[in-house]
Amino acid sequence: MPEEKFRTEEFRVDGEELLSRVKKLVHEGNIRRIIIKNKEGKTVMEIPMTFGVVGALIAPQLAAIGAIAALLTEATVVVEKVEPA
Numbered sequence: 001m002p003e004e005k006f007r008t009e010e011f012r013v014d015g016e017e018l019l020s021r022v023k024k025l026v027h028e029g030n031i032r033r034i035i036i037k038n039k040e041g042k043t044v045m046e047i048p049m050t051f052g053v054v055g056a057l058i059a060p061q062l063a064a065i066g067a068i069a070a071l072l073t074e075a076t077v078v079v080e081k082v083e084p085a
Helices: 015-028 059-071
Strands: 006-014 031-038 043-048 074-082
Touching: 006 015, 015 031, 015 059, 015 074, 043 059
Parallel strands: none
Antiparallel strands: 006 074, 031 043, 031 074
16 A cells, blocks of 8 residues: 655635635645644644545534634644645
8 A cells, every 4th residue: 555645735824714714625625634823833723634524524623613713813724635646
């Protein structure tokens, strides 16, 4: 079985943009993990993603992200994506 390769991307977003950005990333697919950090760089939330996890299964995490977004003025979203083989 070949070893999966990953790459990371980081996005700086305002707190109010956080939820919509995460929803968009989840919809794009091929994501292994999403990490949300505050402006000091501390991890606030980490969401492991597995293939096929969408809709109702991600709803509790999205609700939590909405609550976090209300508290953050600025956040960094770190996305681990699976590299195509």
